[in-house]
Amino acid sequence: xxxxxxxxxxxxxxxxxxxxxxxxxxxxxxxxxxxxxxxxxxxxxxxxxxxxxxxxxxxxxxxxxxxxxxxxxxxxxxxxxxxxxxxxxxxxxxxxxxxxxxxxxxxxxxxxxxxxxxxxxxxxxxxxxxxxxxxxxxxxxxxx
Amino acid sequence: xxxxxxxxxxxxxxxxxxxxxxxxxxxxxxxxxxxxxxxxxxxxxxxxxxxxxxxxxxxxxxxxxxxxxxxxxxxxxxxxxxxxxxxxxxxxxxxxxxxxxxxxxxxxxxxxxxxxxxxxxxxxxxxxxxxxxxxxxxxxxxxx
Amino acid sequence: xxxxxxxxxxxxxxxxxxxxxxxxxxxxxxxxxxxxxxxxxxxxxxxxxxxxxxxxxxxxxxxxxxxxxxxxxxxxxxxxxxxxxxx
Amino acid sequence: xxxxxxxxxxxxxxxxxxxxxxxxxxxxxxxxxxxxxxxxxxxxxxxxxxxxxxxxxxxxxxxxxxxxxxxxxxxxxxxxxxxxxxx
Numbered sequence: 001x002x003x004x005x006x007x008x009x010x011x012x013x014x015x016x017x018x019x020x021x022x023x024x025x026x027x028x029x030x031x032x033x034x035x036x037x038x039x040x041x042x043x044x045x046x047x048x049x050x051x052x053x054x055x056x057x058x059x060x061x062x063x064x065x066x067x068x069x070x071x072x073x074x075x076x077x078x079x080x081x082x083x084x085x086x087x088x089x090x091x092x093x094x095x096x097x098x099x100x101x102x103x104x105x106x107x108x109x110x111x112x113x114x115x116x117x118x119x120x121x122x123x124x125x126x127x128x129x130x131x132x133x134x135x136x137x138x139x140x141x142x143x144x
Numbered sequence: 145x146x147x148x149x150x151x152x153x154x155x156x157x158x159x160x161x162x163x164x165x166x167x168x169x170x171x172x173x174x175x176x177x178x179x180x181x182x183x184x185x186x187x188x189x190x191x192x193x194x195x196x197x198x199x200x201x202x203x204x205x206x207x208x209x210x211x212x213x214x215x216x217x218x219x220x221x222x223x224x225x226x227x228x229x230x231x232x233x234x235x236x237x238x239x240x241x242x243x244x245x246x247x248x249x250x251x252x253x254x255x256x257x258x259x260x261x262x263x264x265x266x267x268x269x270x271x272x273x274x275x276x277x278x279x280x281x282x283x284x285x286x287x288x
Numbered sequence: 289x290x291x292x293x294x295x296x297x298x299x300x301x302x303x304x305x306x307x308x309x310x311x312x313x314x315x316x317x318x319x320x321x322x323x324x325x326x327x328x329x330x331x332x333x334x335x336x337x338x339x340x341x342x343x344x345x346x347x348x349x350x351x352x353x354x355x356x357x358x359x360x361x362x363x364x365x366x367x368x369x370x371x372x373x374x375x
Numbered sequence: 376x377x378x379x380x381x382x383x384x385x386x387x388x389x390x391x392x393x394x395x396x397x398x399x400x401x402x403x404x405x406x407x408x409x410x411x412x413x414x415x416x417x418x419x420x421x422x423x424x425x426x427x428x429x430x431x432x433x434x435x436x437x438x439x440x441x442x443x444x445x446x447x448x449x450x451x452x453x454x455x456x457x458x459x460x461x462x
Contacts, residue, residue, distance in 0.1 A: 019167060029187040029237050035258075036180040037251065039375050043173040055374070058303050058367055061351040062374075086374060093173050098375050107181065107262060114179075115255045118375055126348070126367075127374030128304030139305035141372035144343055174383030183462050199461070202390050202454055205438040206461075230461060242462045262462055270435070270454075271461030284391035284460035288430055 004036045010085040010098060012063055022083035022101035031080050031103040035110035037118050039098040042093050048133040055088045055097065058126040059083075062086070065125045069117055077113035078103045084117060152214045153227040155273075156207050166227035166245035175224050175247040179254035182263050183242040185235050189272045192277040201239065201269040206230070208267045212262055221257035223248045229270060230263060241273075290334045296321075298366060300332075306345065306368040309344045321362035325354045328366070383408075383421060387419075393432065393455040396425045408449035412441045417455070432457045 009025045011017070018105040019038060041053050070082040082131055083101040091097060100117045104110045153169045155161070163182060170178055185197050190242045214226040227245040235241060244261045273284040298320040302310040317331050325347050333340050346369040347354045353369070360366060380421050383405040389397040412434050420427050433440045433456040440456070447453060 019163065023163060023182070027184065027238065031184060032186045033184065034180075034182040036178075036182070037255070038167070038178045038180070039176060039251070040171065040364075042176045042179070042249070056304055056307075058301070058348070058369070061348055061367070064351055092173065105186070105260075107183070110181070111255060111259045113252075113300045118251060122372070122375040124353075124372065126303065126369050126372055128370065130304070131371040139308070139370070140340055141371040142305040142373075153437070170400070200389070200391055201461075202456070205435055205454070208438055223386075228392055266459070268440075268459065268462040269461045270390065270456050272457065273460040283395070283457070285458040286392040286429055286460075 004072070005067075006044055006066060007074065007081040010063055010064070010066045010070065010079075010086075011083075011085040012057055012059055013085065013089060014087070014089040017085045017087060017096045017099050019096075019099055019101075022085060022099050025083045026081040026101045026103035028080050030105060030129050032105055033107040033110045034101060034103045035103075035107070035114040037095055037098070037100040037114050039118070041093050041095050041097060043093045045131060045133065050093065051132045051134075052093070053091045054090065054130040055086075056128045057086070057088050057129070059088075065110045066121065068108050069124070069137065072120070073102065073113045077102075077104065077109040077116065079109060079113045082113070082117065084121070085119070086125070088127075100140050145245065147195050149215070151218065151225040152211060153225075153229075154207055154210045154214065155227075155229040156201055156203055156232060157158040157212070157229065158233040159242045161229045161231060161243050161246075163243055164238075166229060166243050169227045170225040170245045170247035171247070172247055174249060176249055177254045178245060178247045179251070179258040180246075180257050181183055181242075181244040183262070185217065185237050185239050185241060187237045189275060189277065192279050194237065195207070195276045195278075196237070197235045198274040199230070199235065200272045200274070201230070201232050203232075210288040213268070215262045216264070217246065217257045217261050219224050221246075221248065221260065223253060223257045226257070226261065229266070230269070232271075298360070298362075300328075301365070303367070303370070304320075304373075305342065306339070307349045309336055320360055320366065323360060324356065325349070325358045325360065326356040328360060329356070332368070335344040340367075343371050380458075383449070385449075388452070388454040390454070390457070392429065392457045393426070396423055407447055407453065408451075410447060411443065412436070412445050412447065413443040415447060416443070419455070426455075432459050
C-alpha cells in the first residue's frame with residue numbers, strides 16, 4: 001500500500017536499511033537542512049558484552065504508530081518530509097536498527113523534530129529488542 | 145597532512161561531499177547513535193529566488209577553526225568521533241554545502257553535539273557565501 | 289473445545305517477553321468479550337501470574353492502544369504489549 | 376615603491392565582500408607593523424571607508440582571530456574577516 005502522505009516514508013523491514021534512500025526521500029529544493037539519526041547496535045550494554053540482537057514487532061500496529069509520530073512531528077515542527085525506517089529480525093553489532101530522516105527550511109526544527117521522533121518511537125512503537133549478552137538473553141526494558 | 149586526531153575528520157573541498165564517507169568515519173561498535181546534519185542550498189532566501197551560490201574560504205584558517213570546533217564538541221559532549229566537511233566554489237540549488245557527522249554512546253549528546261558544531265561553524269569559520277538571486281548578487285550577512 | 293467455549297473464549301496475541309511467558313504467540317482467555325480492558329488484565333494476571341513481574345504491559349485493541357475502560361468486542365484483535373524497546 | 380615604503384607597508388589579505396571593497400584579493404596599508412589591531416582598523420576605515428558599511432569585520436593574525444589590543448608584527452599574515460556565512 002502506497003503511503004497516503006507523499007511527505008512521509010515509513011518502513012519496517014527485515015532487510016538492511018539505507019541512509020541514502022532516506023536522504024533522497026526527504027531532500028527538497030525548499031529545504032536548507034536535513035537531520036538524520038542512525039541508531040546502531042552497541043557492543044556493550046549495562047556493562048555486558050552484546051553478541052547480537054533480535055527485533056520483534058507487532059508489524060501492522062508498529063507501522064501505524066510510526067506513521068502517527070511522523071505526522072505529529074511534521075505538524076509540530078513544520079518539517080517538509082520525514083522518513084522513518086526500522087529493522088526487524090537478527091542484527092549484529094554495528095548494524096543499523098533505525099534511521100530517522102527529516103528535512104526542513106531551517107536547521108533548528110530539523111534537529112528538534114528528529115530528536116522528537118526517535119524519543120517517541122522508543123516510547124510507543126510496539127517493537128521489542130532481545131539482547132544476547134554474556135550474562136544471557138534479555139528482553140530489554142521488560143523487567144525491573 | 146594527516147589529521148593529528150584519529151577521531152576527527154576535517155575537509156574543506158571544491159568537490160561534492162559524501163555523507164557515506166562521513167558516516168563510515170564516525171561509526172564505531174561502541175556507539176549507539178550517529179547524528180548528521182546536511183546543509184543544502186535552498187531555492188529561496190529572503191523571499192528571493194536563488195539561482196546558484198559561491199563559497200569562498202580563507203582555507204588554512206577555516207580548517208583550523210573547523211578542527212577547533214570538532215575538538216571542543218568532542219570534549220563538551222563526550223562524542224566518539226566527528227566529521228566536519230564543507231564545500232567551496234560554485235554550488236547549485238540542492239547541492240550539499242556542509243556535512244556534520246557525530247557518533248556517541250547515547251543519542252542525546254549526539255544531537256546536542258551535532259547542533260553545537262553547525263551553530264559554531266556559522267559563527268566563527270572564515271567561509272563566505274555569495275548568493276546569486278533575482279535581485280542581484282549578495283555576500284550573505286555582510287551588510288545590515 | 290465445545291461450541292459454548294468457542295463463543296466465550298478469545299485468542300490474545302503475544303509478542304516479545306509476553307510470547308515467552310505464554311509459551312506461544314498467543315494465549316486463550318475466557319469471558320473477555322463484553323468486558324473491559326481492566327477486567328482482561330485481571331484475568332490475565334490470574335491465569336499467568338508472571339505478567340505481574342513485568343515493569344508494565346499495555347493492551348492493544350485493533351492495532352491501537354486501549355484504555356482500561358474500553359470494552360472489548362467479540363472479533364476484536366487483542367494484543368498484549370509488554371514494555372517496548374525499539375530504536 | 377622605494378625601500379622605505381617596502382619596510383613600512385603591509386599587505387593585508389581580503390576575502391568575500393572585503394575583496395570586493397578592496398577591488399583585489401589584498402590591499403596595502405602603511406605603518407601597520409608595530410601597531411595594534413585597533414590602529415589597523417582605524418587606518419583601514421580611513422583608506423577604505425566602505426568597510427564602515429559592513430555589519431562588522433574581524434582581523435586575523437597568522438590564521439587566528441586577533442584582539443584589538445594585539446600588536447601586529449612585521450611578517451605576520453594579516454587578513455580582514457568580514458561577517459562569515461558558512462554552512
